[in-house]
Amino acid sequence: MRLLVTGGAGRLGSELVRLIAERGDEALAFDVPQASWDTVRGIRGVEVVRGDVTETEQVAEACKDVDGVFHLAAILPPRSEADRGLTMRVNYEGTRNIVKALERRPDAPLIFASSVSAYGITAREEPPIREDHPLIAHNNYSESKIEAERLIRGSGIRHIILRIAPISVAEVVELPETIPYRADQRVEFVYVADVARAILSAMERPEAIGRTFNIAGGPSWQMTGAEYIESFYDALGVDVKPIFSEAYTGADWYDTSRSRILGYQRTTFNRLLDRLRVLGEELGLR
Amino acid sequence: MRGLGESLNSAKDALSRAIESLSASHVAGASDVAMRQLVTRLQFARNALIENEGKIWLRTRAGKEMLSAYQESSNGLLRAVESEASIEEIEDALVDVESQAKRLNEETRRRSMVVT
Numbered sequence: 563m564r565l566l567v568t569g570g571a572g573r574l575g576s577e578l579v580r581l582i583a584e585r586g587d588e589a590l591a592f593d594v595p596q597a598s599w600d601t602v603r604g605i606r607g608v609e610v611v612r613g614d615v616t617e618t619e620q621v622a623e624a625c626k627d628v629d630g631v632f633h634l635a636a637i638l639p640p641r642s643e644a645d646r647g648l649t650m651r652v653n654y655e656g657t658r659n660i661v662k663a664l665e666r667r668p669d670a671p672l673i674f675a676s677s678v679s680a681y682g683i684t685a686r687e688e689p690p691i692r693e694d695h696p697l698i699a700h701n702n703y704s705e706s707k708i709e710a711e712r713l714i715r716g717s718g719i720r721h722i723i724l725r726i727a728p729i730s731v732a733e734v735v736e737l738p739e740t741i742p743y744r745a746d747q748r749v750e751f752v753y754v755a756d757v758a759r760a761i762l763s764a765m766e767r768p769e770a771i772g773r774t775f776n777i778a779g780g781p782s783w784q785m786t787g788a789e790y791i792e793s794f795y796d797a798l799g800v801d802v803k804p805i806f807s808e809a810y811t812g813a814d815w816y817d818t819s820r821s822r823i824l825g826y827q828r829t830t831f832n833r834l835l836d837r838l839r840v841l842g843e844e845l846g847l848r
Numbered sequence: 849m850r851g852l853g854e855s856l857n858s859a860k861d862a863l864s865r866a867i868e869s870l871s872a873s874h875v876a877g878a879s880d881v882a883m884r885q886l887v888t889r890l891q892f893a894r895n896a897l898i899e900n901e902g903k904i905w906l907r908t909r910a911g912k913e914m915l916s917a918y919q920e921s922s923n924g925l926l927r928a929v930e931s932e933a934s935i936e937e938i939e940d941a942l943v944d945v946e947s948q949a950k951r952l953n954e955e956t957r958r959r960s961m962v963v964t
Binding site: 738798846 | 903904905907908909910912956958959960
Protein backbone atom coordinates (compact mmCIF):
# COMPACT_ATOMS: atom_id res chain seq x y z
CA MET A 563 0.00 0.00 0.00
CA ARG A 564 1.09 3.55 -0.69
CA LEU A 565 0.16 5.84 2.19
CA LEU A 566 0.52 9.60 2.44
CA VAL A 567 1.30 11.21 5.81
CA THR A 568 0.95 14.99 5.89
CA GLY A 569 3.09 16.50 8.63
CA GLY A 570 5.25 13.43 8.03
CA ALA A 571 8.46 14.98 9.36
CA GLY A 572 6.89 16.02 12.67
CA ARG A 573 7.15 14.22 15.98
CA LEU A 574 4.00 12.15 15.50
CA GLY A 575 4.21 12.04 11.71
CA SER A 576 7.71 10.58 11.70
CA GLU A 577 6.64 7.94 14.22
CA LEU A 578 3.75 6.96 11.95
CA VAL A 579 5.93 6.99 8.83
CA ARG A 580 8.38 4.63 10.56
CA LEU A 581 5.56 2.30 11.57
CA ILE A 582 4.20 2.19 8.01
CA ALA A 583 7.64 1.45 6.60
CA GLU A 584 8.30 -1.24 9.22
CA ARG A 585 5.32 -3.25 8.12
CA GLY A 586 6.48 -3.12 4.50
CA ASP A 587 4.15 -0.47 3.10
CA GLU A 588 5.28 2.58 1.21
CA ALA A 589 5.10 5.83 3.18
CA LEU A 590 5.08 9.27 1.60
CA ALA A 591 6.21 11.79 4.20
CA PHE A 592 4.72 15.12 3.11
CA ASP A 593 5.88 18.21 4.94
CA VAL A 594 7.09 21.76 4.39
CA PRO A 595 10.67 22.12 3.11
CA GLN A 596 11.79 23.80 6.36
CA ALA A 597 10.62 20.87 8.54
CA SER A 598 13.19 18.87 10.53
CA TRP A 599 13.64 16.16 7.91
CA ASP A 600 16.30 14.35 9.95
CA THR A 601 13.44 12.49 11.63
CA VAL A 602 12.65 10.43 8.51
CA ARG A 603 15.83 10.61 6.46
CA GLY A 604 17.28 7.20 5.72
CA ILE A 605 14.24 5.14 6.68
CA ARG A 606 13.83 2.44 4.05
CA GLY A 607 10.46 2.60 2.29
CA VAL A 608 9.90 6.29 2.95
CA GLU A 609 9.57 8.79 0.14
CA VAL A 610 10.10 12.41 1.09
CA VAL A 611 7.67 14.89 -0.45
CA ARG A 612 8.43 18.54 0.24
CA GLY A 613 5.28 20.57 -0.10
CA ASP A 614 2.63 22.64 1.58
CA VAL A 615 -0.94 21.55 2.31
CA THR A 616 -2.13 25.05 1.43
CA GLU A 617 -0.94 24.53 -2.15
CA THR A 618 -3.79 22.82 -4.03
CA GLU A 619 -1.62 21.53 -6.87
CA GLN A 620 1.02 20.07 -4.58
CA VAL A 621 -1.63 18.28 -2.54
CA ALA A 622 -3.36 16.93 -5.66
CA GLU A 623 -0.04 15.63 -6.96
CA ALA A 624 0.86 13.99 -3.63
CA CYS A 625 -2.56 12.29 -3.38
CA LYS A 626 -2.50 11.01 -6.98
CA ASP A 627 -1.60 7.35 -6.47
CA VAL A 628 -2.14 6.79 -2.77
CA ASP A 629 -4.28 4.15 -1.07
CA GLY A 630 -4.94 6.32 1.96
CA VAL A 631 -4.08 9.64 3.59
CA PHE A 632 -3.17 10.35 7.21
CA HIS A 633 -3.68 14.08 7.58
CA LEU A 634 -1.59 15.29 10.51
CA ALA A 635 -0.20 18.59 9.21
CA ALA A 636 -1.36 21.49 11.36
CA ILE A 637 -0.32 24.67 13.09
CA LEU A 638 -0.32 23.78 16.80
CA PRO A 639 -0.56 25.87 19.97
CA PRO A 640 1.05 28.15 20.97
CA ARG A 641 1.83 29.22 17.39
CA SER A 642 -1.80 28.80 16.34
CA GLU A 643 -2.90 31.39 18.87
CA ALA A 644 -0.51 34.02 17.56
CA ASP A 645 -1.82 33.90 13.98
CA ARG A 646 -5.44 32.99 13.28
CA GLY A 647 -5.07 33.57 9.52
CA LEU A 648 -2.20 31.12 9.22
CA THR A 649 -3.95 28.58 11.46
CA MET A 650 -7.15 28.59 9.41
CA ARG A 651 -5.19 28.53 6.16
CA VAL A 652 -3.16 25.48 7.14
CA ASN A 653 -5.56 23.59 9.40
CA TYR A 654 -8.82 24.28 7.57
CA GLU A 655 -7.97 25.19 3.97
CA GLY A 656 -5.18 22.61 3.94
CA THR A 657 -7.76 19.98 4.93
CA ARG A 658 -10.06 21.23 2.16
CA ASN A 659 -7.26 20.62 -0.36
CA ILE A 660 -6.85 17.07 0.89
CA VAL A 661 -10.60 16.44 0.74
CA LYS A 662 -10.77 17.79 -2.82
CA ALA A 663 -7.88 15.59 -3.90
CA LEU A 664 -9.51 12.51 -2.33
CA GLU A 665 -12.83 13.15 -4.05
CA ARG A 666 -11.01 11.85 -7.14
CA ARG A 667 -9.90 8.73 -5.23
CA PRO A 668 -13.06 7.37 -3.60
CA ASP A 669 -11.41 4.18 -2.34
CA ALA A 670 -8.64 5.94 -0.42
CA PRO A 671 -9.77 6.81 3.11
CA LEU A 672 -8.77 9.94 5.00
CA ILE A 673 -7.68 9.53 8.62
CA PHE A 674 -7.85 12.98 10.16
CA ALA A 675 -5.91 14.00 13.27
CA SER A 676 -8.33 16.21 15.14
CA SER A 677 -7.97 17.19 18.76
CA VAL A 678 -9.74 16.80 22.09
CA SER A 679 -9.49 20.57 22.34
CA ALA A 680 -12.52 20.59 20.02
CA TYR A 681 -14.64 19.83 23.13
CA GLY A 682 -13.86 23.25 24.58
CA ILE A 683 -13.15 23.91 28.24
CA THR A 684 -14.83 21.05 30.06
CA ALA A 685 -13.10 21.20 33.45
CA ARG A 686 -16.33 21.99 35.34
CA GLU A 687 -18.19 19.07 33.77
CA GLU A 688 -18.38 15.46 34.84
CA PRO A 689 -15.56 13.39 33.28
CA PRO A 690 -14.84 11.45 31.16
CA ILE A 691 -15.60 13.40 27.98
CA ARG A 692 -17.21 11.26 25.31
CA GLU A 693 -17.19 11.61 21.53
CA ASP A 694 -20.81 12.86 21.51
CA HIS A 695 -19.90 15.91 23.63
CA PRO A 696 -20.74 19.18 21.81
CA LEU A 697 -17.87 20.83 19.96
CA ILE A 698 -17.10 24.29 21.30
CA ALA A 699 -14.34 26.45 19.87
CA HIS A 700 -12.37 28.25 22.57
CA ASN A 701 -9.28 29.27 20.60
CA ASN A 702 -7.96 29.43 17.02
CA TYR A 703 -6.71 25.88 17.13
CA SER A 704 -9.96 24.28 18.31
CA GLU A 705 -11.95 26.41 15.87
CA SER A 706 -9.78 25.22 12.97
CA LYS A 707 -10.17 21.57 14.01
CA ILE A 708 -13.95 21.83 14.45
CA GLU A 709 -14.34 23.46 11.04
CA ALA A 710 -12.08 20.88 9.40
CA GLU A 711 -14.08 18.03 10.98
CA ARG A 712 -17.31 19.58 9.71
CA LEU A 713 -15.87 19.85 6.22
CA ILE A 714 -14.75 16.21 6.20
CA ARG A 715 -18.05 14.89 7.53
CA GLY A 716 -19.98 16.82 4.88
CA SER A 717 -17.71 15.80 2.00
CA GLY A 718 -18.89 12.26 1.40
CA ILE A 719 -15.35 10.86 1.28
CA ARG A 720 -14.42 7.79 3.33
CA HIS A 721 -13.01 9.14 6.56
CA ILE A 722 -12.15 8.48 10.19
CA ILE A 723 -11.76 11.31 12.69
CA LEU A 724 -9.42 10.86 15.64
CA ARG A 725 -9.64 13.42 18.46
CA ILE A 726 -6.19 13.12 19.92
CA ALA A 727 -5.28 14.05 23.50
CA PRO A 728 -2.05 15.95 24.31
CA ILE A 729 0.90 13.82 23.27
CA SER A 730 3.68 12.76 25.61
CA VAL A 731 7.19 11.70 24.61
CA ALA A 732 10.01 10.05 26.54
CA GLU A 733 12.41 12.90 25.84
CA VAL A 734 13.80 15.99 27.49
CA VAL A 735 10.96 18.45 26.96
CA GLU A 736 11.42 22.12 27.78
CA LEU A 737 8.77 23.71 29.95
CA PRO A 738 6.92 26.65 28.40
CA GLU A 739 6.82 29.89 30.40
CA THR A 740 3.30 28.98 31.45
CA ILE A 741 2.09 25.39 31.50
CA PRO A 742 -1.07 25.40 29.34
CA TYR A 743 -3.36 23.96 32.04
CA ARG A 744 -4.04 24.51 35.73
CA ALA A 745 -2.15 22.58 38.39
CA ASP A 746 -5.41 21.09 39.71
CA GLN A 747 -6.96 20.52 36.29
CA ARG A 748 -7.69 17.02 35.03
CA VAL A 749 -5.29 16.11 32.21
CA GLU A 750 -4.81 12.95 30.19
CA PHE A 751 -1.89 12.58 27.86
CA VAL A 752 -1.15 9.72 25.46
CA TYR A 753 2.20 8.28 24.43
CA VAL A 754 3.34 9.25 20.93
CA ALA A 755 3.98 5.70 19.67
CA ASP A 756 0.54 4.64 20.88
CA VAL A 757 -1.04 7.47 18.87
CA ALA A 758 0.82 6.38 15.75
CA ARG A 759 -0.42 2.84 16.38
CA ALA A 760 -4.01 4.07 16.77
CA ILE A 761 -3.84 6.03 13.53
CA LEU A 762 -2.51 3.10 11.53
CA SER A 763 -4.90 0.68 13.16
CA ALA A 764 -7.87 2.92 12.26
CA MET A 765 -6.98 2.57 8.59
CA GLU A 766 -7.10 -1.21 8.85
CA ARG A 767 -10.58 -1.36 10.35
CA PRO A 768 -13.44 -1.03 7.87
CA GLU A 769 -15.87 -0.68 10.77
CA ALA A 770 -14.09 2.54 11.78
CA ILE A 771 -15.03 4.33 8.55
CA GLY A 772 -17.30 7.32 9.13
CA ARG A 773 -16.72 7.25 12.90
CA THR A 774 -15.01 9.55 15.39
CA PHE A 775 -12.76 8.30 18.20
CA ASN A 776 -11.10 9.80 21.26
CA ILE A 777 -7.44 8.84 21.36
CA ALA A 778 -6.00 9.20 24.87
CA GLY A 779 -3.77 7.28 27.22
CA GLY A 780 -6.43 5.59 29.35
CA PRO A 781 -6.88 5.35 33.13
CA SER A 782 -3.18 5.23 34.06
CA TRP A 783 -2.71 8.64 32.38
CA GLN A 784 -5.63 10.35 34.11
CA MET A 785 -4.26 12.75 36.74
CA THR A 786 -3.96 16.46 37.54
CA GLY A 787 -1.68 18.84 35.69
CA ALA A 788 0.65 19.13 38.70
CA GLU A 789 0.88 15.35 39.08
CA TYR A 790 1.83 14.97 35.43
CA ILE A 791 4.52 17.65 35.42
CA GLU A 792 6.02 16.64 38.78
CA SER A 793 6.17 12.94 37.90
CA PHE A 794 7.62 13.62 34.44
CA TYR A 795 10.51 15.82 35.56
CA ASP A 796 11.14 13.90 38.74
CA ALA A 797 11.64 10.72 36.66
CA LEU A 798 13.99 12.60 34.35
CA GLY A 799 15.95 13.82 37.37
CA VAL A 800 15.38 17.52 36.80
CA ASP A 801 14.26 20.12 39.33
CA VAL A 802 11.71 22.44 37.76
CA LYS A 803 9.59 25.31 38.98
CA PRO A 804 6.57 25.17 36.70
CA ILE A 805 4.15 28.05 36.41
CA PHE A 806 0.69 26.72 35.63
CA SER A 807 -2.10 28.49 33.82
CA GLU A 808 -4.48 30.23 36.25
CA ALA A 809 -7.45 29.58 34.00
CA TYR A 810 -8.89 26.23 32.99
CA THR A 811 -7.97 25.23 29.44
CA GLY A 812 -9.06 22.56 26.99
CA ALA A 813 -7.72 19.46 28.73
CA ASP A 814 -9.64 16.76 30.62
CA TRP A 815 -10.10 13.02 31.03
CA TYR A 816 -11.56 11.25 28.01
CA ASP A 817 -13.71 8.20 27.44
CA THR A 818 -11.65 5.88 25.25
CA SER A 819 -13.90 2.83 25.44
CA ARG A 820 -14.90 3.27 21.79
CA SER A 821 -11.31 3.58 20.53
CA ARG A 822 -10.13 0.46 22.37
CA ILE A 823 -10.92 -1.53 19.22
CA LEU A 824 -7.82 0.13 17.79
CA GLY A 825 -5.63 -1.70 20.34
CA TYR A 826 -3.25 1.17 20.84
CA GLN A 827 -3.05 1.81 24.61
CA ARG A 828 0.13 -0.17 25.20
CA THR A 829 2.21 2.34 27.15
CA THR A 830 1.07 2.99 30.70
CA PHE A 831 2.09 6.18 32.46
CA ASN A 832 4.40 4.18 34.72
CA ARG A 833 6.15 2.78 31.67
CA LEU A 834 6.75 6.32 30.44
CA LEU A 835 8.28 7.16 33.83
CA ASP A 836 10.56 4.10 33.59
CA ARG A 837 11.76 5.26 30.18
CA LEU A 838 12.36 8.77 31.50
CA ARG A 839 14.43 7.41 34.39
CA VAL A 840 16.63 5.46 31.97
CA LEU A 841 16.93 8.50 29.73
CA GLY A 842 17.83 10.72 32.68
CA GLU A 843 20.67 8.31 33.56
CA GLU A 844 21.89 8.15 29.96
CA LEU A 845 21.91 11.92 29.55
CA GLY A 846 23.63 12.54 32.87
CA LEU A 847 20.62 14.29 34.42
CA ARG A 848 20.19 11.82 37.30
CA MET B 849 34.66 19.34 29.21
CA ARG B 850 33.94 22.20 31.62
CA GLY B 851 30.90 22.62 33.83
CA LEU B 852 27.67 24.12 32.52
CA GLY B 853 27.97 27.42 34.43
CA GLU B 854 31.63 27.89 33.56
CA SER B 855 31.12 27.39 29.80
CA LEU B 856 28.05 29.58 29.77
CA ASN B 857 29.61 32.46 31.68
CA SER B 858 32.86 32.24 29.75
CA ALA B 859 31.03 32.35 26.38
CA LYS B 860 28.83 35.27 27.49
CA ASP B 861 31.84 37.12 28.85
CA ALA B 862 33.84 36.63 25.64
CA LEU B 863 30.95 37.90 23.50
CA SER B 864 30.33 40.89 25.78
CA ARG B 865 34.00 41.85 25.62
CA ALA B 866 34.02 41.47 21.83
CA ILE B 867 30.91 43.69 21.57
CA GLU B 868 32.48 46.29 23.86
CA SER B 869 35.72 46.25 21.94
CA LEU B 870 34.08 46.52 18.51
CA SER B 871 31.74 49.29 19.70
CA ALA B 872 34.67 51.38 20.95
CA SER B 873 37.07 50.89 18.06
CA HIS B 874 37.13 50.54 14.30
CA VAL B 875 38.39 47.62 12.23
CA ALA B 876 40.66 48.74 9.41
CA GLY B 877 38.90 48.74 6.05
CA ALA B 878 35.40 48.38 7.52
CA SER B 879 32.66 50.96 6.93
CA ASP B 880 30.55 52.36 9.79
CA VAL B 881 27.59 50.37 8.50
CA ALA B 882 29.63 47.15 8.45
CA MET B 883 30.80 47.82 12.01
CA ARG B 884 27.25 48.38 13.24
CA GLN B 885 26.08 45.19 11.52
CA LEU B 886 28.90 43.25 13.12
CA VAL B 887 27.97 44.47 16.59
CA THR B 888 24.28 43.70 16.00
CA ARG B 889 25.10 40.16 14.88
CA LEU B 890 27.25 39.70 17.97
CA GLN B 891 24.42 40.89 20.20
CA PHE B 892 22.10 38.32 18.60
CA ALA B 893 24.65 35.58 19.28
CA ARG B 894 24.94 36.65 22.92
CA ASN B 895 21.14 36.86 23.25
CA ALA B 896 20.87 33.24 22.08
CA LEU B 897 22.94 32.26 25.10
CA ILE B 898 20.92 34.40 27.49
CA GLU B 899 17.58 33.12 26.15
CA ASN B 900 18.64 29.49 26.40
CA GLU B 901 20.63 29.49 29.63
CA GLY B 902 17.78 28.09 31.75
CA LYS B 903 16.91 25.26 29.35
CA ILE B 904 16.79 21.76 30.74
CA TRP B 905 18.50 20.11 27.78
CA LEU B 906 21.62 22.23 28.38
CA ARG B 907 22.13 20.23 31.59
CA THR B 908 22.52 17.00 29.59
CA ARG B 909 25.94 15.78 28.42
CA ALA B 910 25.05 16.75 24.84
CA GLY B 911 23.97 20.20 26.01
CA LYS B 912 27.20 20.72 27.93
CA GLU B 913 29.19 19.68 24.85
CA MET B 914 27.29 22.17 22.74
CA LEU B 915 27.95 24.93 25.26
CA SER B 916 31.61 24.00 25.36
CA ALA B 917 31.77 24.39 21.55
CA TYR B 918 29.95 27.72 21.89
CA GLN B 919 32.53 28.84 24.40
CA GLU B 920 35.42 27.88 22.09
CA SER B 921 33.89 29.75 19.15
CA SER B 922 33.25 32.81 21.31
CA ASN B 923 36.83 32.82 22.58
CA GLY B 924 38.06 32.47 18.98
CA LEU B 925 36.02 35.50 18.02
CA LEU B 926 37.32 37.51 20.96
CA ARG B 927 40.89 36.61 20.04
CA ALA B 928 40.27 37.80 16.46
CA VAL B 929 38.82 41.10 17.72
CA GLU B 930 41.58 41.74 20.27
CA SER B 931 44.38 40.88 17.83
CA GLU B 932 43.04 43.51 15.44
CA ALA B 933 42.38 40.93 12.74
CA SER B 934 40.92 41.97 9.39
CA ILE B 935 37.16 42.39 8.98
CA GLU B 936 37.08 39.15 6.96
CA GLU B 937 38.76 37.18 9.73
CA ILE B 938 36.40 38.61 12.33
CA GLU B 939 33.43 37.78 10.14
CA ASP B 940 34.66 34.21 9.70
CA ALA B 941 34.91 33.82 13.46
CA LEU B 942 31.45 35.37 13.87
CA VAL B 943 29.92 32.95 11.37
CA ASP B 944 31.25 30.14 13.53
CA VAL B 945 29.60 31.64 16.64
CA GLU B 946 26.36 32.17 14.73
CA SER B 947 26.26 28.54 13.68
CA GLN B 948 26.53 27.59 17.38
CA ALA B 949 23.69 29.99 18.21
CA LYS B 950 21.57 28.44 15.48
CA ARG B 951 22.18 24.94 16.87
CA LEU B 952 21.22 26.13 20.35
CA ASN B 953 17.98 27.77 19.19
CA GLU B 954 17.08 24.82 16.98
CA GLU B 955 17.55 22.31 19.79
CA THR B 956 15.38 24.37 22.12
CA ARG B 957 12.68 24.71 19.48
CA ARG B 958 12.75 20.97 18.89
CA ARG B 959 12.30 20.28 22.58
CA SER B 960 9.51 22.73 23.23
CA MET B 961 6.35 21.31 24.71
CA VAL B 962 3.61 20.84 22.17
CA VAL B 963 0.04 20.36 23.23
CA THR B 964 -2.45 19.17 20.66
